[in-house]
Amino acid sequence: MAKDPVRVLVTGAAGQIGYALVPMIARGVMLGPDQPVILHMLDIPPAAESLNGVKMELVDAAFPLLKGVVATTDVVEACTGVNIAVMVGGFPRKEGMERKDVMSKNVSIYKSQASALEKHAAANCKVLVVANPANTNALILKEFAPSIPEKNISCLTRLDHNRALGQISERLNVQVSDVKNVIIWGNHSSTQYPDVNHATVRTPAGEKAVRELVADDAWLNGEFITTVQQRGAAIIKARKLSSALSAASAACDHIRDWVLGTPEGTWVSMGVYSDGSYNVPAGLIYSFPVYCQNGEWKIVQGLSIDEFSRKKLDLTAEELSEEKALAYSCLS
Ligand SMILES: NC(=O)c1ccc[n+]([C@@H]2O[C@H](COP(=O)([O-])OP(=O)(O)OC[C@H]3O[C@@H](n4cnc5c(N)ncnc54)[C@H](O)[C@@H]3O)[C@@H](O)[C@H]2O)c1
Ligand SMILES: O=C(O)C[C@H](O)C(=O)O
Numbered sequence: 528m529a530k531d532p533v534r535v536l537v538t539g540a541a542g543q544i545g546y547a548l549v550p551m552i553a554r555g556v557m558l559g560p561d562q563p564v565i566l567h568m569l570d571i572p573p574a575a576e577s578l579n580g581v582k583m584e585l586v587d588a589a590f591p592l593l594k595g596v597v598a599t600t601d602v603v604e605a606c607t608g609v610n611i612a613v614m615v616g617g618f619p620r621k622e623g624m625e626r627k628d629v630m631s632k633n634v635s636i637y638k639s640q641a642s643a644l645e646k647h648a649a650a651n652c653k654v655l656v657v658a659n660p661a662n663t664n665a666l667i668l669k670e671f672a673p674s675i676p677e678k679n680i681s682c683l684t685r686l687d688h689n690r691a692l693g694q695i696s697e698r699l700n701v702q703v704s705d706v707k708n709v710i711i712w713g714n715h716s717s718t719q720y721p722d723v724n725h726a727t728v729r730t731p732a733g734e735k736a737v738r739e740l741v742a743d744d745a746w747l748n749g750e751f752i753t754t755v756q757q758r759g760a761a762i763i764k765a766r767k768l769s770s771a772l773s774a775a776s777a778a779c780d781h782i783r784d785w786v787l788g789t790p791e792g793t794w795v796s797m798g799v800y801s802d803g804s805y806n807v808p809a810g811l812i813y814s815f816p817v818y819c820q821n822g823e824w825k826i827v828q829g830l831s832i833d834e835f836s837r838k839k840l841d842l843t844a845e846e847l848s849e850e851k852a853l854a855y856s857c858l859s
Pocket of ligand 2: 659686758759760762769770
C-alpha cells in the first residue's frame with residue numbers, strides 16, 4: 528500500500544539553498560524513494576514572485592513523489608500540519624552590520640516562527656534549523672516553542688561533518704563512503720572542533736584508524752581542522768555566495784538519518800540540546816556525535832576526550848554561551 532505523504536516545510540524556499548533543496552526532497556533524497564511528500568514553502572513578501580517561480584518549476588519537473596505544493600508568505604499556512612520543518616529562512620549579515628544587529632533580526636524571526644510551529648505543526652514535528660547563527664536560532668526556537676519536545680529540535684552541522692569526511696578522503700585517496708565516525712563538536716562557526724580521534728576507514732585489511740593511516744598529527748591537529756572550520760568562508764570567497772548545494776544535501780542527510788536511522792556502528796553529527804554530556808554546559812544547542820534509531824537521536828557516550836580536544840570542546844561551548852547571552856539581550 529502506498530504511504531501517506533509527509534508534509535515538509537522549507538522556510539526561505541526562494542533563496543539559494545531552498546532552490547537546491549526542494550527538488551532533492553521532491554525526488555526522495557531526504558525521506559526515501561517510496562515516500563510521497565507535500566512541500567510547504569515559506570518566504571517573505573518581497574520574494575513572493577520568485578517563490579511562485581520555484582513552485583512553477585516543481586510542477587514542471589513532474590516529480591512522481593510530489594503530491595502537492597503550498598507556496599506562501601503566510602507563516603501559519605506554511606506551518607500547518609507539517610511533519611518536518613527545515614528552517615533555512617533568515618536575515619543575512621549585510622555590509623556595516625554588527626553581529627548584534629543580525630542576531631536581533633534572527634531572534635525575532637525564530638521567536639515568531641517557533642510560535643507558529645508550536646500551534647500549527649503536526650504532533651511530533653521534527654525541526655532542523657539551517658539559517659545562521661544555526662545553533663542559537665535553534666535554541667531560540669526551542670525556548671519559544673515549549674510544547675515541542677527538545678529532542679525534536681536540532682541544527683545543521685552535518686555539512687561540517689561531511690566536509691571533514693571529504694578532507695580525509697582526499698588526503699588518503701580513499702572513497703568518502705569508506706570513511707566514518709568523524710565528529711563535529713560545538714557551534715556551526717569557525718570555533719567548531721572537527722575531531723578525527725575515533726574516525727576510521729574501511730580498507731581491504733579491515734577498519735583502520737584515520738590517525739594511523741594519515742600518520743601526520745601536525746596536519747590533523749592543524750590544517751585539517753582550520754580547513755573544515757573555514758570551509759564556509761572559502762566557498763563564499765570562491766562563489767561570492769555561500770554554500771548551497773552541499774548545505775541542501777547535508778540537510779537531506781541530517782533528516783534522512785534522523786528519520787530512517789544511522790547504519791549500525793556509524794554515528795553522525797547533529798546540533799542538539801545539550802544534556803551535559805561530555806561536560807558541555809546543559810542548555811546549549813551543541814553539535815555532538817549521535818546515533819539515530821526509530822526516529823530518535825542519542826548522543827554517543829563514553830568516547831575518550833584528550834587534553835587537546837577538551838580545550839577545543841570548551842572553547843566552542845564558550846562561544847555558544849556568549850551567543851546565547853547576546854540572543855537573550857536582544858529579546859529584552
Ligand atoms: N548550517 C549550515 O551548514 C549552513 C550552510 C550554508 C548556509 N547556511 C545559512 O542558511 C541561510 C540561508 O542561506 P541561503 O544561501 O539560502 O540564503 P538566501 O539569502 O539565498 O535565502 C534566504 C531566504 O530566506 C528568506 N527569508 C528571510 N527572512 C525570512 C523569514 N522571516 N521567513 C521566511 N523566509 C525568510 C529570504 O527572502 C531568502 O529567500 C543563511 O543564514 C546561511 O548563512 C547555513
Ligand atoms: O553562510 C555562511 O556564513 C557559511 C555557511 O554557514 C557555511 O558553512 O557554508
